[in-house]
Amino acid sequence: MSQPRLIDGLQFARGAETLKGSLDLSRLPRLAEMRCVIQCLSYELRGRTDVQGRCWLQVSGDGALTLECQRCLKPVTFPLAFRAELLLAESEREIEAADDEFDRVLASKAMHVDRLVEDEVILALPMVPRHEQCSDGQGGTKAGKPSPFAELAKLKRIQ
Numbered sequence: 146m147s148q149p150r151l152i153d154g155l156q157f158a159r160g161a162e163t164l165k166g167s168l169d170l171s172r173l174p175r176l177a178e179m180r181c182v183i184q185c186l187s188y189e190l191r192g193r194t195d196v197q198g199r200c201w202l203q204v205s206g207d208g209a210l211t212l213e214c215q216r217c218l219k220p221v222t223f224p225l226a227f228r229a230e231l232l233l234a235e236s237e238r239e240i241e242a243a244d245d246e247f248d249r250v251l252a253s254k255a256m257h258v259d260r261l262v263e264d265e266v267i268l269a270l271p272m273v274p275r276h277e278q279c280s281d282g283q284g285g286t287k288a289g290k291p292s293p294f295a296e297l298a299k300l301k302r303i304q
C-alpha cells in the first residue's frame with residue numbers, strides 16, 4: 146500500500162494549491178465499520194486565502210456508495226455529493242474560542258487528505274439508509290403514515 150496522502154494545510158492554502166483523487170476504502174476504517182462501501186468517489190481539495198489572510202480548504206466530492214438498508218438489511222446505493230469550506234485554525238484554542246458559523250479544522254504540516262474527505266463523507270451520509278421501497282415487500286411503513294425517519298431521510302437527500 147502506498148503512503149497516505151498528506152498536505153501542509155497552511156502552505157496548501159497560501160499557494161492556492163489543488164489536489165484531485167479518488168478514495169480507497171481500505172484507508173477508511175470508520176466507513177468500513179459502518180458497512181459503507183464506496184462504489185466510486187472522486188474528490189477535490191482547493192486551498193485559498195481570503196482578504197483577511199485567513200486560510201481555507203475546500204473539500205468537495207461526488208460519487209456513490211452502498212449502505213445496509215435499515216429495513217430489509219440488503220444493500221442500498223446512494224448518490225453522494227458534498228462540498229465543505231473549512232477554515233484552517235492554527236491552534237485548538239482558536240477553534241474553541243471561535244464564535245462564528247465557520248467550520249474549522251486544525252491545520253498541521255501533515256494533514257491526512259483521506260481523513261479530511263472521510264469526515265465529509267460521514268457528514269453527508271443518510272441518517273437512516275433505506276430503500277424507498279424494499280424489494281421483498283417487508284417493513285412496516287407500506288401502509289399508513291410514513292415514518293418520520295423516512296421523511297427525514299428524504300429531506301436530507303434533496304438538500
Ligand SMILES: [Zn+2]
Nearest residue numbers: 214217276279
Ligand atoms: Zn430495504
